[in-house]
Each structure stands twice: as C-alpha cells, then as structure tokens.
Amino acid sequence: MSKQEQTAISPTRTENYPEWYQQVIRASEMAELSPVRGCMVIKPWGYGLWENIQRQLDDMFKATGVKNAYFPLFIPISFLEKEAEHVEGFAKECAVVTHHKLEKGEGGRLVPAGRLNEPLIVRPTSETIIGDAFSKWIRSYRDLPMLINQWANVVRWEMRTRIFLRTSEFLWQEGHTVHATKQEAIDRTFMMLEVYRKMAEELLAIPVITGEKTESEKFPGAEVTTCIEAMMQDKKALQAGTSHFLGQNFARASGIRFQSAEEKEEFGWTTSWGASTRLIGGLVMTHGDDNGIILPPRVATAHIVLLPILKKAKETESVMTYTQDLADRLRQIHYHGAPLRVEIDARNIGGTRNWDWIKKGIPLRVEIGPKDIASNAVFLARRDMDRKQSRSVTKDRFFEEVTDILDDIQKKLFERALTFREENTHYIDAADAFDAFFTPKNSEKQEIHGGFVRAHWCGGRDCEEAIKNRLNVTIRCIPFDGEEEAGTCIECAKASRKRVVFAKAY
C-alpha cells in the first residue's frame, strides 16, 4: 500500500496506538463496551474467535487428563479471608452482593431488600471455593491427582477499563489441581505453562517468552507464578496466561488433606492456571494493521468469505449457484480437524463490502463474478498481503491449495511477530543506557517506544521497585530460556547471575 493511500482504520498505529486499538475492535465488530460500568458485550465476530480458542485449548487440557466442572459464582467473604495474601490481592476490587431481592421504595423506585447475613462476593478467581470442594472430595492419595478446569465469568471491579484487556467482567478458564507431592505439583505447573505456550504460538501465532514472575508480581497466595509474555506492536508486554504453583498455602487454608500411601495425613500440593478473553486483545495488538485486525487461521471466526459479484439481474442466479456450490465444497474440506468455516456475503453495497471483511480480518476473500465462472476460477485475496497481490486461481487448484494457503498465513503471521519482537529486544548493561532506552525521545510518541530489555538484576525488591517508580518499567519475567552468566544489576550494580526481561506492560 502506498503512503498516500487511505487506511481503513483512523488513526493509524503510529498516529495514536491506544485509539487505533479501540477503532480496530469497533470496526471488526468483535466487541463493545456496555452501559454496565466496565463490562463488555462480546459480539458474534469476537465470540466466535473465543469459541475457537476455547474448544482447542479445552482439547489440550483434556489430553493431559483434566476434566471440566463448574463451581458457584458467589464466594462468602469468610472463604476469601482464609488465605491472607489472597484476600489482600482481591478484596479491593470485587462486586459485593448484599441483598437478595428488590422492593418498591420511596417514589416507587426499586430498592435492595432482603439483606444477607453474610455478604457474598462475585468470584474474582475460585481458589477458595474450589478448595472447599476439594477438601471434601479428597480423602486418600488414591483420589490424587485431582485435575479440574472451569470455564467461567469472573469479576474484578476496574475503574479504568480497556476492552478485552481490562474489564470488570471477563471470561476465562481456571484450572485447579491437587497433588500428593511437591514435585508433581511443580511438574503440573510447567506442563500447563507449556500448553499455554503452544496455544499462544501455534493457535494465536503470538510468540511468547516463558518465565517466572518476581516475588512482587506473583499471584496473591502463590509460591511461584509462571507466565507467558508477548510483545505488542507498541512494544509493550502483555501477560497472556499464568500457571501458579501454590505450594500448600491453599491446601492449608481450605483443609485439603489426604492420607498418604504410608498412612500419614498430609496437606495436598496445589496449582492453578488461567487464560482469558484478554488473549483476544493480545491477538489484535499483535497482528492488526492499519486496515484492521488480521485473524490467524487456526482460530479465525471464519476462514473464507465468498463475495459474489451481482451486477446484472440475469447473472444473479448463475453466480449465486456457483457461489453456493463453492461454499458447500469448501465446507467439506477439513482444516486442522474441523470443517472450513465459510461465509457468503451477497450484499450489493459496492466496495464497502470488501473493506468490511478486511477490517474483520478474515484470512481469505474470494470474489466470484461471471468472468470467474466462465474460466471456472475464483479471484483470491489474502488478508496478510497487499490487495494488489490478489490473483485468479482455478477452482480445482483452490480446493487443493486452500489449507496450505491458510497454513502459510498462519506461519507468516507468527514469523512477522517474532521478527518484530527480536528487532525490539535489547541486551543492555549500562544503567544510563537502560534509562535512556525507556524514556521517549522527542521524536517518539509516549505510546510507542522502548521494547524488551534483557538486563541483569540482583534479585532485590528495592531495585525492582526503584525502576518501576522511575520508569514505569517492570520485570515481566525471569525467563526460562536465558543461560546463567555473570553480570551486575542494572540498578545497584551488585552481582547478578542472570538477565531478566524488563518492559512497560499492559
């Protein structure tokens, strides 16, 4: 696309990244903010994407022996209070249910009535309520491991919301497991992190760094929080999934005890792990361009839209028949285990139609006019390529190649994102260079600058906090990929054995 050409999304990424994000979501019709403070409406084009993520992630969980269950939406305050760090982390932003009916008050307006003896909170996460169930289900080592997942809505009251990234209500899955030994629980923590890595990289085409959170960034109540971190196109980090080793903290809080093979009563070792609709925000910010979102084929709401060109009334029937036949045959082709998802858009609205689908990010657009029918062909456009690279292919060749083309799009999206991350990852050893890197130059916008910096850190909370306060930069993780090497802390110059990943973050 030439520079003069207008883009479908205004502003562009470089003009105003946060506003570009909102506009891309709006233009794609994936979701919108609702009149209920901080809550979003996920529209069909966004929800279909979530369903595709959900179904494949669910299959990956089940392949490791996990089963789904469902636990109450409400948590009594007394449950939340059981784990000290946990309550500190979640009491500050939760929806509290205090009454169980409405009555007509003064002026005929409805007012809360029927006060509850003990207020309930709407779950921000379910460790405590699931822990209570586990304490009843588990008696002996024979009941272990207990491997449970829940797909649910959760609520964390947010004052400043950004759609998909930070909303008061969001959808997620939360896995909760109990094990007889510490090692087994640690192994499960890493096993689920690897599931998330595969999901992010292979399904969402988002390259991620796996690592461990620092003490100050970990989940309230966890011993170890592991995570996958991705780089968005504004060079900020997004945490895309977390897997926690909870030690015996929640087992003690909830009374999850079992009799061991040696007939000793012991506390279980637990893990929890979650990923949410936030992934959709990450996907938009990884793959979107100035014309809208680009959906990776493995999770795309639909793979292909057929666009019959209906200019003359007498041609309509033959074009529509050809189109419908094409759709039927495409839907018989399987792509990674499921039929191709094909839409037909027969609206006669001119060029807007094409642009609607570009903004929605559908991987393939196929135009069908009388000329294409005459040559038994279709006119094919890839969302990840310039429109000028669209080409005519015969129908037979299209059927043969369509899944390869989709795989190629998937691969190219991942490679592009990986290249972007690598180009924006730096190894910095000098404190002044570090500060300069994270301070926007005059020529740079506040919103897009910086990147990932791999720098040495002594392990001290003070250094971490000083950097955070000064630069708004956090340690995203202590990465698992880094080799040990001798160095000095970027803040205090004390000895360090390993580099960590610093970045500004969502």
Next chain:
Amino acid sequence: MSKQEQTAISPTRTENYPEWYQQVIRASEMAELSPVRGCMVIKPWGYGLWENIQRQLDDMFKATGVKNAYFPLFIPISFLEKEAEHVEGFAKECAVVTHHKLEKGEGGRLVPAGRLNEPLIVRPTSETIIGDAFSKWIRSYRDLPMLINQWANVVRWEMRTRIFLRTSEFLWQEGHTVHATKQEAIDRTFMMLEVYRKMAEELLAIPVITGEKTESEKFPGAEVTTCIEAMMQDKKALQAGTSHFLGQNFARASGIRFQSAEEKEEFGWTTSWGASTRLIGGLVMTHGDDNGIILPPRVATAHIVLLPILKKAKETESVMTYTQDLADRLRQIHYHGAPLRVEIDARNIGGTRNWDWIKKGIPLRVEIGPKDIASNAVFLARRDMDRKQSRSVTKDRFFEEVTDILDDIQKKLFERALTFREENTHYIDAADAFDAFFTPKNSEKQEIHGGFVRAHWCGGRDCEEAIKNRLNVTIRCIPFDGEEEAGTCIECAKASRKRVVFAKAY
C-alpha cells in the same frame, strides 16, 4: 433383578421418590449442593453430560443461522424496570450488588465498601440488557433478522432448592431474536421449540408434549410462551424448555426500532428461548432406576468403561495391554459424529467398581479378564438390562456392533419413557373423577400419584386458579397435538373447544 436383591440406591423410587433423586445424584457423582446458599457444584460426571448437551444443541442453533455472543452479568435496576410485567416477575428473587470492594471494619472483619450509585442485579435472564444492545445494533430492515444466543450462568434467588431442578445459580442458554414482522417472529418461536423437542426426544430420550402456556403461566412480558413438558417417574410434569414470542413489548421497552423497506420506522418483533441444566434433573428422573441414573448414549459423559480384571500380578501386563488396545480402537469409532468416549477403570477394589459405574449410568460396561483374552472376546453388560443378561462377544463383533448397541439403548430408553407417559395419561371429563385422580388414595404415597390428565377447560383464569388452589394441579400446556372437540370445562362446565394437559409439576 429379583425383589430380594438389594438395590444400589436407597431408598428406592417407590419408597421415597424425592430422597431417591438426591441419592441418585450423590451416588453418580454428578453434582452436589455447595456451602453457598442455593448454589450447586457440578462435578465432572455431570458437567461432561452438560457439555455434550451443549455442543449438540449449539450445533442445532447454528444450523438455523443463530450466532453466539456474550452480554454483561450485571443489569442496572433501571433496565429491569423498563418492562412492567418483567420486573414484577424477577425483582422478588435476585442477587443485588451494592458495593464494589471490601474493607476492614470493626474487629478486623471485612465489610462491604464503595457503595454503587445504582445497584446492579445479577442477571436472572437477559432480555433487558440484550435489548439495549440490539437497540444500537439495529437500524434498518437489512439488519434483520438478528439471531443471537448466549451460554451463561443466571441467578434467581431460591429459598428452597433442589439440585439441578431449582437452584439459585444455574447454567443455561438464552436465545434472543429480532424480526421485521410479527409472523416471522412467531415462526422463529416455533422453530426453536421444535429444536428443543428434537433435543429432548432424540438426544435425551425424553418424550415431550409441545404446547402453549396459559396466560397465568407464561413468561413475564411475553405474548405467547410455548414449552416442552415431560413426565417424570413420579408422574409429575417437568418443563424442559421454553420459547417465547415477545411481541413488541421488549422492543418498545428497549427502543428496538428499524426502518422498514417502505422507509417507515417500526418496532421490532422479538423472541427469546431457553433451556438449562434443569434438563439434567429431568434426565435423571426420566431414566434413573433403583440402581442409579441411566445415561442416554447420545449425551452420555462416557459411553463405555473398560474394567480389566487384575487378579494375578503376572497377568496384569497382558490384560492392561489388551485393555489399552481395545480403548484405542474403540476411540477410533465414531458415534453420531464424535469419537466414542471410553473410560478405563483399573482400580483393584472388587465388586464396588462395577457398582460405581452402574450408579453412574454408563451405557456399556466391558470386563476383560485372562479368559476373555484367550478367546479374543470381551464380557459385555448393558446398563439398561439386567446384569444376568451380560454376555461374552468376540472383539471383532463388538467393534462392528457397538454403535448399534448404543443406538438400541437410546431407542429403548425413549420407548420405555414414552410407554410410561402413555400409561399415565388419562382423558377425564367428570369433575369428581378429576379431583379423585389428583388426590392420593390411602395406599398411595403423596409423592407418586396422579399423572397427566387431558381435560376440557373453558379458558378462564378463575377455573385454572381454583384447581391450582384445591389440588396443586396446574395446566402444563395447551397442547399442539390435540384436535378441537366440543366439551365442557372440568371446573365450571362451560363450553370448551379443546383439552389441555393438567398435572402436578416441578
């Protein structure tokens, strides 16, 4: 089973039907009540069943053009107030959120803080919040029909709960559609009722009567409520799904307007339709026997459990290899579009193991011992038959026949339930016979008596209410199957043109 033989569930159905129900749920490990008032925990064996219902029902919705979306959990009180009948129906039992955080109060206990300006209720159903979104999405007749479904949790505060049948929180789907004409909305109402009928009869093997609710039994705010009604084994009725024609009531309340093809501004015509985890309760009460639940194969959490007989250590390896190979091969067989779901239970706990699976209602149990291996066979037991009818079949024949056997179980369950309903459906024309029928005789338990009575009704609310007050019997529906015929109202003897279905109900 001979009368002397002990049953797995105590009490039996005839001894104490309500308690039998609770015990069947407990013994099957499908669900349990939680410590949170009125909320249940759906355990993996119950949730798997729900997932199978959900996936197939979802496919049926999508085949009619419906797409899924997701709307906020919270509804502002002012939204609920928009439709007068609706608010009357739901304000009396709803969870009210009044605060958005917790703070340490006197004695260090957490207390609600951060009072909301406008309290929110947890959705009991979403007509009003979805109507608000629709009012923004719909501009022109070209945007219609709007066909949206949501899978969600809903809350209706219940003081007296019964697991799956009446709980404060339950899972369901709610479909919401908008149409340009009244007729189209009515057609959609019936189309979705037919989807529910198919789901109940073909997937759950529950025969249902389709019909229309009377004025006093319909959904708050609806013009017409259609429903499917099933007969449980205690001869009571269970409403298993409803589809509502809402006229323009909610369109007016929410401002759902569109410009017609004639360029006139008009209100949309809306429908809504829902089915919930209540279906699981209905399934238990339709197919359960005194040994537990029997799962219809089309929705069973698992189809087959393989039970290796591991008596001697030296045989263990060969038996387990044979079992694993059997499982692998069975999982390659497709049953109604999905792979067979196969469990292996290698616990060495004697006869308890077999009974565990009987109570869980798995359609097929397969025992595998050294003798079976020697003859290349398996020992097969059907849950719907007496254990004495178990038989040895060769492995090859089992592979060939397994899906037919499952279909046969499915068919037999449906036929058995249909026969039961027919045997317990009566045509009664005399008022005293009607009253006698619904009054337990000395020899009958309060819990199991009566049945469905097809009797004439004048259409008057007074007659309906008098019967309800005197006998606790309601009009379940005005059935669509009944022919018009001249008769007299069972209560007031005025002229009637049609019989309706009376029953006690859940």
